């Protein structure tokens with residue numbers, strides 16, 4: 001039986017991939033976020049049985065290009081406003097290709113001196129960008145969920161130590177429930193991280209002053225005082241996912257300080273307010289927290305997947321994540337850190353190369369300009385919503401998310417949720433722009449988020465135009481249906 005890999009030459013497949021990637025990217029600007037037929041294309045591509053005889057790399061990549069790429073949403077383009085999604089800047093994308101090419105395991109200095117050095121510089125540059133004190137520890141993760149996990153593991157270690165227990169050594173036995181206090185803005189990924197850490201969803205108490213979840217500061221402080229000096233963890237959200245609002249981080253830091261609590265800040269996208277000139281004060285006070293996280297694949301615009309965790313007391317990061325009792329693995333040190341000892345993955349790709357490259361390519365000023373542009377674009381859409389008689393802005397535009405709903409004059413209030421849900425499904429099926437629905441303050445709402453470096457006025461202007469066009473068609477269809485019944 002032949003061994004095809006003994007003969008394989010990477011060149012033709014790589015050249016095909018490079019040429020097709022360039023073609024794909026060149027067609028992104030102005031392209032619909034979800035071109036017609038992508039579902040069928042994806043479905044017909046992802047079928048079949050494991051071949052006994054392979055096709056070789058060139059034919060396999062040719063098949064992926066021909067039948068696979070037509071099934072891709074254009075989430076790398078400027079009209080994809082669903083979730084909070086960045087694209088890959090040219091520098092980040094090219095560096096990410098090279099990270100796959102050199103295929104280094106960036107868990108230790110020995111396995112990848114380049115990846116480790118790049119990660120050290122990338123973490124330092126990110127701290128500069130976000131004005132996080134230089135002495136804090138940091139690590140790259142796969143995203144904000146794992147960054148929350150990493151930072152909250154440090155919080156758990158600190159908390160257990162207050163009870164005289166090394167939780168990473170001994171486990172939870174004998175410890176009380178860990179109190180976690182937060183607002184209604186807390187992101188589900190922070191809860192998932194706590195659950196993975198064994199903290200338990202029921203340990204989380206949310207203090208909300210309004211239906212949207214804004215922090216009830218007095219309630220939170222009262223509850224903290226009632227704990228009578230027991231250690232606790234506070235979670236502040238910088239950039240709430242439905243409308244982009246912020247918990248009052250400085251005030252929460254003061255409360256944490258007064259009560260001996262740990263303050264964690266989830267700034268998956270909102271931490272980038274600190275890189276802007278237009279919205280800096282929203283994330284003021286982060287430097288007084290004990291840990292903070294953000295995402296790379298959102299507003300930094302590096303390819304999936306990438307996040308960052310920063311912890312004030314760097315030594316706390318090793319408690320959970322150190323790889324112990326394996327003499328074949330190299331020890332990290334201050335000078336030659338093993339980043340695999342600071343976060344959940346042991347084997348890990350050199351994702352620092354993309355972070356390094358994009359920060360090198362565009363610098364602090366480039367990122368400031370991009371974030372400012374996105375904030376201005378979001379405000380522009382907010383104004384368009386306010387000016388439209390059939391739309392309702394549900395929250396002020398604070399950062400890059402516009403929270404609104406379709407509300408045609410005279411339409412019964414009680415039926416608006418259903419109307420907006422149906423319109424949401426039409427928007428996704430239409431595909432010119434892409435954004436989903438949420439529940440905001442008890443009402444079904446849209447929440448497009450602008451975070452792709454490619455997005456410009458002509459892209460964001462479609463948000464209101466397409467919503468109104470499809471909304472009007474939905475109403476007409478409804479009347480036709482009623483007339484015909």
Ligand SMILES: Cc1ncc(COP(=O)(O)O)c(C=O)c1O
Pocket residue numbers: 083084142143144145146187189190237238239240241266267268269295307
């Ligand atoms: C505030 C916040 N935290 C965490 C996350 C989770 O991020 P990821 O999907 O990168 O794990 C998100 C995602 O939107 C978010 O908005």
